[in-house]
Amino acid sequence: MATYKGIKGVKVETKTSDPTASESEATVWYNSTGDALKYSIAGAGTWAAGGSSNTGRRYMSIAGTQTAAVTTGGSPAITATETYNGTAWTDVSATASNTHNMGGLGTQTAAMAVAGAGPGVLSETWNGTSWSEGNDLTQVRTMNHSCGTTTAGLTAGGGPAPVVVGKTETYNGTSWSEQNDMNTDREASAGSTGVNTAAVWVAGVGPGPYFASVEEWDGTSWTEVNNVNSARAYFSGAGTSTSCVVFGGVTPGSAQVNLVEKYDGTSWTEVADLATAKFGNGGCGTGGSALSAMGATPTTSTTSEEWTDPVYTIKTVTVS
Amino acid sequence: MANTYCTATNWGKDFFTHEDRNNFYLSGHPGDVWVVGNNAAGVSWINRVTGTGKTKAEAQAIVDGKVEESQATWDALPEAEKAPTAGFESLTRPEKYILP
Numbered sequence: 001m002a003t004y005k006g007i008k009g010v011k012v013e014t015k016t017s018d019p020t021a022s023e024s025e026a027t028v029w030y031n032s033t034g035d036a037l038k039y040s041i042a043g044a045g046t047w048a049a050g051g052s053s054n055t056g057r058r059y060m061s062i063a064g065t066q067t068a069a070v071t072t073g074g075s076p077a078i079t080a081t082e083t084y085n086g087t088a089w090t091d092v093s094a095t096a097s098n099t100h101n102m103g104g105l106g107t108q109t110a111a112m113a114v115a116g117a118g119p120g121v122l123s124e125t126w127n128g129t130s131w132s133e134g135n136d137l138t139q140v141r142t143m144n145h146s147c148g149t150t151t152a153g154l155t156a157g158g159g160p161a162p163v164v165v166g167k168t169e170t171y172n173g174t175s176w177s178e179q180n181d182m183n184t185d186r187e188a189s190a191g192s193t194g195v196n197t198a199a200v201w202v203a204g205v206g207p208g209p210y211f212a213s214v215e216e217w218d219g220t221s222w223t224e225v226n227n228v229n230s231a232r233a234y235f236s237g238a239g240t241s242t243s244c245v246v247f248g249g250v251t252p253g254s255a256q257v258n259l260v261e262k263y264d265g266t267s268w269t270e271v272a273d274l275a276t277a278k279f280g281n282g283g284c285g286t287g288g289s290a291l292s293a294m295g296a297t298p299t300t301s302t303t304s305e306e307w308t309d310p311v312y313t314i315k316t317v318t319v320s
Numbered sequence: 321m322a323n324t325y326c327t328a329t330n331w332g333k334d335f336f337t338h339e340d341r342n343n344f345y346l347s348g349h350p351g352d353v354w355v356v357g358n359n360a361a362g363v364s365w366i367n368r369v370t371g372t373g374k375t376k377a378e379a380q381a382i383v384d385g386k387v388e389e390s391q392a393t394w395d396a397l398p399e400a401e402k403a404p405t406a407g408f409e410s411l412t413r414p415e416k417y418i419l420p
Contacts, residue, residue: 048341050333052330162407208408255415272341275336298350298390303330308338311338
């Protein structure tokens with residue numbers, strides 16, 4: 001009889017309990033407790049339910065990761081701040097001056113809320129405990145996407161319509177400075193949340209219908225790259241310029257959608273949908289581990305969803 | 321029947337899991353309405369979340385009611401807020417839709 005060692009050249013390891021699915025990808029083991037031969041595979045990404053916030057929000061600022069995030073503001077004129085630990089949202093006794101339609105960047109303990117409704121030039125920094133106002137941006141903007149860190153930030157585009165801009169500014173920890181404009185003026189875009197020297201800005205709206213166009217930032221200038229499959233605006237995203245996922249929003253002629261696309265640095269692929277269609281949702285994390293927080297259905301929502309890609313699953317070898 | 325229908329309140333973390341999403345169709349709608357793939361895993365999920373079973377017509381009526389509430393909210397907005405900026409596509413009045 002053929003043996004596993006005879007086929008693969010190695011013996012099957014015996015374990016009394018299963019390892020985690022992600023650590024054991026592409027391996028086979030014998031679970032002596034359950035008397036079963038098992039293996040782990042990496043499957044397609046999916047969304048699972050995340051924690052529900054204390055305050056329903058849309059168009060808020062959010063930063064951090066799927067397991068350590070901070071959000072503030074949101075429509076209608078919310079200033080309260082909440083943090084997320086991967087399971088639950090907690091109110092923290094801090095409010096920002098920025099209210100809604102602003103960009104967010106950074107981490108749970110070092111974040112920024114950038115521009116947005118109101119004066120449209122405020123930048124506020126969160127240190128894990130409180131918000132403090134920093135130097136203003138040069139360009140008035142709202143519905144602007146942002147990425148990077150509190151010492152190396154980036155924001156570009158924004159409205160409000162009809163004065164939509166493609167203006168770009170970078171932040172060095174102290175002040176904002178103007179950079180080369182985007183090719184297409186746009187607001188209500190989303191995209192990568194990673195570093196400010198390599199970013200991807202996706203879709204949005206300007207004069208005419210919602211955009212499907214995408215631009216990449218290399219730290220100096222913007223280049224048009226492959227379009228997303230579904231033109232959209234008022235959505236969110238997470239990741240880097242080589243591994244990015246965008247989710248939700250509104251598409252031309254329709255209400256909120258649950259459509260999700262991921263980017264590998266070259267092209268966009270439609271992947272598993274959100275369970276609930278939303279627009280104005282917040283996004284943070286990475287292309288493989290993202291958080292879609294709150295948003296509108298169109299009623300303002302407290303629920304969140306968590307993206308994991310790939311999803312590892314332990315399987316049992318059966319005889320059939 | 322491809323789908324079944326229920327109402328259930330999303331309590332947050334683990335209300336539905338990655339495994340659930342891989343095992344059956346699931347989509348959430350206004351009014352805590354959930355459309356669930358009609359297989360053993362979907363039925364098991366409805367039990368786990370203490371869902372209340374609905375016919376498609378009942379589920380559709382709940383969603384329609386919530387959309388009507390959203391329409392009323394939209395209609396009450398100032399005209400300046402509702403009116404799209406000339407030449408721009410913008411958010412539109414919520415519309416009823418048919419559940420899958």
